Each structure stands twice: as structure tokens, then as C-alpha cells.
Amino acid sequence: MIVYLFLQGVWLVLLVITSPLRLLADATLPAGIASAVASANPYVAPLNVFAPIDVLIEVTSAVLVVETAVLSWKIINWVIRKIPGLK
């Protein structure tokens, strides 16, 4: 029961942390990007045998996603600080 309650607590914390994200709609790639990825796959696939092109793209995309998220957070904070009366 102790471990059960502990894990339930962890679960609740995770639910709270992820709640803002879970309110958003599911993300889908723009049709143009999805189409471009699908079109590029057959051409990149032979090179992917020698070098991890897919991993490179995934890591680069992940960095972009994180950087975008950080930038968005800074913009939101900047906007909030512009509201008169708020520090």
C-alpha cells in the first residue's frame, strides 16, 4: 500500500505537470512537410545504411522543438511582463 500510494502520487504529479499540454489538440505535421518527408525517404534510405540519417534528423528536430518551446516560453513571459502592474 505504501508503494502503491507513492506511485499514485508520482502519477498525480505527472498528470498535473502535463495537464497544460494535454489540453491542446493533437499535433500533426503540415501536409507539405509530411509529403516532403515521404518523398525524400526513398532517396535518403540508401545513405541511411551507412550513416544514421534518420537519427540525425530526429535529434535535429528534437533540438528545434526544445528551442522553439523555450523561445515560446520566453515570449510569453516577455508579454506578461509588459502588462502594467505585473512584475
Next chain:
Amino acid sequence: MSFISVALCKRLLWFGVSGLVFGFGLWGWWTPAQASELFNGYDYSDASYTGQNIFGATGAGDYTKKGWTWIAEASGTVTSTQLLFYQQYATMAGVCYMYVYDSPATPTSTLLGTATTTCPDIGTVGSRALVRFNFSAENGEQFDITAGHKYLFYMYATGLGASYPCFGTYTSAPLTPITYHAWKQATGAYFQGDHTVNAPLIVYGSDAPPPPPDEPAYTHFYNVWPSDGTVVTTTRVEISADYYMEALNIYDRVGFSVQEKSRTYQITSETYPGLEPGYGHVDIAFDLTASTSYAFWGVMLATPTSTGGFLDYTRHEFSVFAEPFPWITPQGINDLMLVSSTDELSYAECSISNLAGCFQNALMWAFYPDSDVWDQLAGVGDLVKLKPPLGYLSALSDGLTGMTATGTPAFELATSSPAMIYIFDPMRLGMTWVLWLLFAGYILRLVGGLHV
């Protein structure tokens, strides 16, 4: 207030972490004991296996309604009153339902239990394609049985736009004793006794001659080799059988048919040796194609008239599986059984004569969490993986799977196997590690710079 909250959190954290460590220890100590009890009496290193298919197919000639049931039990013979269903195959997709009925007379009266699972995504397969199902214990695949009763085992699937039965089988004899079925991983053919259609009794692997004929056109295979349960470790299969045929005329024939197990049956080999009335012998040898399932028929046709119609025939059928069953290695069997039977700890008896059981129960209550909690935590990533911004990454990652999947590349680069094995594969693996380590370093630097 603040001090109390922090102290409470610290205590909860301490108890939780300690309990986790203790719970894992308890699980690790208990499970092997249960496993050894479960597997007692069976040597998985043995190259052969014992067992038989206890379920005869009821859908004669209807291959969408046939299947095999492996039943696992501790000693190889079901002497207890529980059956453990842990593997099936059938042609199905979507959500599978399993029903087990019990009746002392007819196998349709009392519903013992049901189990559902998600069928493997098997796509379009032949009717004899081997598909693994594993009904876990919490889904109720373990049923109490009563000696002398008959049981109906029934599965069907939904999800393809319609519900249809996959197969319905029932025991043709009281269930005690029953031997389980255990497959060994080996390259070669696996023979699994199936059923007879419109035939007299088939005697597997017996040297005894058939009993005196008591039917007008009496045909009979006996002493068939490989017999039921034989494992042939090559892909060249030689089968021979003795037979008895009473009548003989222009349409009489005896031979073997080997058919691939697909929706469209293709006869790939058939022989019609010269016939003599009475006892005879017939042989056939054929090569199996890897990863293909076959069925084998010993066919005897006879007609007492010259009208050309087959008035009577005997078809002895059993299956030749050319698939090596890669998932059922000895370790795999252990894994399957562990997952399906001992994944959950059970409470011990608590009485004055078994105080240790009370102690165990107390420890389990305190430190052994419900498996649902683990499932809950394991699925935490699913909560946000489709939400922005991670959802974009997931979508991109899904899109990139075409790069490594079975898609046709636009061009081919010349490679040689040794160069790939010794140079490019290690180099690619190293580059992959470097890329992910760089990403991990980037995340660490980012998190370290956060000021919340």
C-alpha cells in the same frame, strides 16, 4: 505548516523508495519459487517434446474454425483442476475473445470465463498462418476444471468489420489426464496431429495392424510416420504409412497430398501408387519451404461401383509446420508462462499454523503495488506524445520510419557484406550513440541553466 509538509513529503518519499526496493526483492525472491514449481517435471533442454493436441477440430473441412490449443501445466499431465491456456493461433485480427464453456454432457452450458486481448496485427494471412496469442492471467485464461467434464474452447475476433468465429473446439474425451504441448525451437518441420474427416479410427504410430474391417468400403491408414508429435529437424520430409484397403477397382487410389496452408489450396505433390487390395505401404518425400505452413493428407479413395463417383473415402490429415516457432524457445516458454501465470503474487494462507503466510501477506500489502499502477506509469508518455510540441516530433519520427522500413529505395549503393559488418555497421552504431549523447548533453546544459 510548511515544515510539516516537507517532512511528510520526505517520509513518503523514503517509504516509497524503500518499498520499491523491498517490493522488487520480494518479487525476485518469490517468482522463481513459483516458476520452479510450475515447470517441475519438464526438461526444456530435451530435444523432443511430449504432448498431444487434446482439442479436435469440429469444423470438418472448414479451416477457418480450426486451431490448436497449447495447455501448460506443471508436470506435463493435468492432474490438478486448472487449465492454463497461453497460446493460440488462428486467422484473426482486431480484438480476440476467448470463451471457455464447461459441461459434463454437452460442451455448451456453463460459461467459465472470457478473455479478451488485442490480436496481433497479422495482416492478410493464410488460414493456417501461425499467430501467437497470449492471454494473460489477469484476463482470466486460467480456469478451474472438473475431471470428467468436457470443455468447449471458442475464439472469435472482431475488428475487420465483422465478427466471425475463428474456431471452436472441444475435448472429445474427459480431460484427465491431459498432456500439454510444448514446442522446441529447431529448424525443420513440426508435425501436429490434426483430425480425421469421414474416416475410421486412425492409429498413430502403432505397429498393430488395423482391426478387421466392418464397413463396406473399408480404408484405413495406420502406422503413419512421422507420427503425431514428431519433430523433423531438416526441411526434407519423408513420410511413409501402412494402409489397409478392402476394395479395389479403377477409381481406388491411395496417396499423399501436401498443400500449402493458404486460403487457396494448392496441391503441390500427390502420388498414386499402384494399389493392391489389402495391406500396403506408401512413401512420399518432399522439401519444405521455410516459413510456410503445410498440411499433409493421406488420402484413400475407393468406390465399389464403376460409376466414377467416389462413394467413400478416408482422409487422414495432420499438419506439417515448416515454421521454426522462433518465439517458443525454452526461455520463451518460461517467459510466456511467467507472464501468464506468475506475474502477480498471490496471498498466502494466514493461519495459526502458518504465521509466515501472515507476515508475507502483510509485506505484500505494504510494499507490493498493483500491476495497474506500473501500467499507468509506463503509459505516461502516451499522454503527451501526440500533443504539441512533442507531437510534431512524433509525427516526424513516424514519417522517417519509411527510411528504414521495407520501402523501395530510389537507388542502390553497392555494398559488400564484410564491409558492412566490420566497418559501416559499427560506424553507424557509433555515430548514433554520439548523436544521442550530444542531444543528452544539450538537454543537461539546458536544464542546468533553468531558474524556476
